[in-house]
Amino acid sequence: MLLLSCSGLSRGYSATPLFEGVEFELHAGDRLGLVGPNGAGKTTLLRVLAGQDSPDSGRVQHHAGARVGLLEQQAHFPPDWSVYQVAQSGLDELIAAQQQFEQVASELAHCTDEDRRRQLSAQYDRLHEWLRHHNAYQLDHQIEAVLSGLGFGPEDYHRPAATLSGGQQRRLLLARLLLAAPDVLLLDEPSNHLDIHMTRWLEEYLVRQAEGMVIVSHDRYFLNRVATRILELHQRRITSYPGNYDQYVRLRQERYERQLKEYEAQQEFIARQEEYIRRVHYGQLARQAQSRAKVLEKLERLEKPVLPGMPRIRFREVPRCGDVVVRAENLGMRYGQRVLFRNLNLELPRGKRLGILGPNGCGKSTLLRILIGEEAPSEGRVEIGHRVVIGYLDQQLAVLNPEQTVLQAVRPADDPDITEQTLRDLLGSFGLSGEVVEQPVGSLSGGERSRAALARLTLQRANLLVLDEPTNHLDIWACDALEEALRAFDGSVIVVSHDRYFLNRVVDMLIVFDHGTTEVVYGNYDLYESLRQSRLSAAAANKEAGGSAPSASRSSRHAGAEGGGMPRSSSSKPRRKRRFPYRKVADIEADIAAAESRLASLEAELQNPDLYRDADRVRTTLQQIEQLKAALTQLYEHWEEAVELNG
Structure with a gap:
């Protein structure tokens, strides 16, 4: 069902439009990921779709009475409302319908007029069906499930919402919006302020919903799991691509x-x-x-295509250090009665890249500071290797003096002779140029400060880079550039990150904090996720068989290449449900062959110079190619399903 459509949308400030000619449709079940460089206008577009901002031209239509909800950036709670009351307010419409249903039922029980009874009976049936469809008879359970998924326990329910931290208030706003369940969900960075467990819960929750969604996110792993289509906002235009982020x-x-x-x-x-x-x-x-x-x-002249700009991040060659960069033995840390971790043993070889992953407040940054000698552990010892030089980037970017200009703050203390032009060229490669480099660091945006700090880091000759949440404030293209630079770096890396896509591409070792334990995984995030899913499947199978579920985690476990290898698939894994209608594999293969043949002929036609004498013909050919590729994607998925389930 069509829920929302927009045509010819344009919006800008001053003389420069942020976007123009934007057109797309949103149907029930669509989950559109909206990506684009910082400042491209993604948040503004969401506000226009929600009716909170007016376009300069074009129009937005909400079809079939579709209700639209936008995830707010700032919280404005009544001062006396509790966490539970704020979440419950998302269900005001259902609660009002419940009350009306009770009133109708009471009146119906005492009504003696036959005509009025028929009216009340029809109204009773409509309300009953509507409440049943929205599962309105278990509202308390819905509220508790959503609050729990987003990190609020029963002890938080009666806490005044106004006393929450900024991140907690943002999570409460998300909880209220999810409970309201509008037909169109407009989510601006919904995974911000969520730890790994909450993000996993949100991903699973969203893919089960029937609403249409437009989601702005820099979390590429999240987009891979949730999005069914990607809209790219670049150079003021929207381009649509079928599938998830990788596709x-x-x-x-x-x-x-x-x-x-x-x-x-x-x-x-x-x-x-x-x-x-x-x-x-x-x-x-x-x-x-x-x-x-x-x-x-x-002749209609074609414009030269341009990809979104990517900073050119390059680290210098670094001096060689010893074979072991960091060694930790029986490491533990506690604050009073609270134990962050214990019995952690680790050896980081030269050239390896270690990631640290876990929920908020579990001790990741503390472990990072202990490993580089900035904080003493409660137990155990850390040894830094021979000739190791550390370059540290903390979350608060304290390496940059907020009072200095960008040029002054980036200049390395151990190389005072570096020229201003060299610094300007370096900052320009990070997308910082012109008047920006003359401004105080404190006046920069979060993304600009992050890029300036990374630029400063590349000038150091550190052979151990220690990075605490380096992708915070970076857009997708800056993250890509940083990942490529770290993969090419000659030295070693220790990085704390909640960005699973980043960890997948960069690290070859992981320390994972999970429910009070630490686990060393010799591999990237995908390997850890495979191990985790294998344990969950084994625990579920054991429980169904009547046995006691094995522990999902043990203190200081080791997994991966040196601890049991890759997980094996469980024979008890249930067959997945069909997404596509039943068809014979041979019939699907015939359709694939025909589509591939047609695609090949169209792509060959693009090599014919005569084609470009007719702009309409060029446009039609390109549209046909895009349509065929989208159709082939579905045919491949249908074929895989048929191979697995036909039989």
Whole structure:
């Protein structure tokens, strides 16, 4: 069912539009991930869709009476409301319907007029069905489930909402919106302020909902799990890609390469025509030259395609250190009666990249400071390797003096002779140029400060980079650049991060905090997730068989290449449900072959220079190619399902 559509949307400030000509539709069950560089206008677009801001041109339509809800950025709670009351207010419509249902039932029980009884009976049936459809007979259970998923326990229910921290208030706003369950959910960075457990819960919750959603997020792992389509807002335009984030990256690169070939082919065609016109613009062939000149005048020129800008992050070559960079033995940390971790043993070899992952407040940053000698452990010891030089980037970016200009703050103390132009060139490669580098660090946005701090870090000759949440405030493209730079770095890395996509691409070892335990995993996040799912499946199978569920975690466990290898699939895993109608595998394969053949012929047609004489034909061909690729994606998924379930 169509819930929302927009056409020709344009919005800007001053003379420069943030976006223009935006058009797309949202149907029930669609989960659209909206991505784009910082400052592209994603939040503004959500506000326009919600009706909280007016477009300069174009229109937004809410179809079939669709209710629209936007995740607010700032909380404004009544001062005397508790956490539970705020969450419950998301269900005001259902609660009012319940009260009306009770009134109708009471009146119906005492009504003697036959006509009135029929009216009340019909109203009773409608309300009953509506309440049943929205599961309104278990509202307390719904509230408690959502609050629990977002990190609020029973001890928080009666706490005044106004006394919560900023991050907690943001989570409470999300809880209220999820409980309200509008037909269209507009979520601006919903995983901000969520730890790993809450984020997993939110992902599972959203994929079960029937509402339509538009989700702005820098969390690429989250988009992979939740999004069914990606909208890219770049250079004021929206481009739609089917599938999740990984598929978007692949399709965007293919689209860029195809458009670049089309642009280059057209430029070659134009150059040949202009050379011909220049040579024969007089004499017997002058008429032909004039004819070709008219063709060029009418030709719709293709723009050179541009990918979103990515900072060019490069770390210097670093001096070689000892074979073991950091060694920790029987490490433990406690504050009073609270134990953060204990019995942690670790050896980080030279050249390895270690990630630290866990829920908020579990002790990740504390462990980081202990490993680099900035804080003493309660028990055990840490040994830093021979000739190890540490470069530390903390969450608060304290390496930058907020009173200094960006140029002054980035200049390394051990290299005072570095030229200003070198610093400007370096900052420019991070997207910081012009007047920005003359401004005080304290006046920069979070993303600008993060990029300035990373620029400063690249000037140090540290062979051990220690990074605490380095992707905070960075957009997707800056994260990509940082990941590539760390993968190419000659030294070692220790990084605390909640960004699972980042950890997957960068680290080859993990320390995972989970329910008061620590586990060393010799692999990336995907390996850890496989191990975790395997344990959960084994525990569930054991429980169904009547046995006692094995512990999902043990203190200081070791897993991965040196602790049991990859998990094996459980034979008791249930067969998944069908997404597509039953079809024979051979029939689907025939459709795939036909679609691939048609796609190949269309892509071959793009190599024909004559195609570019007709702009409409170019546009139609490109649309057909996009449609075929989307159809093939579904056919491949249908084929995989048929191979697994037919039989």
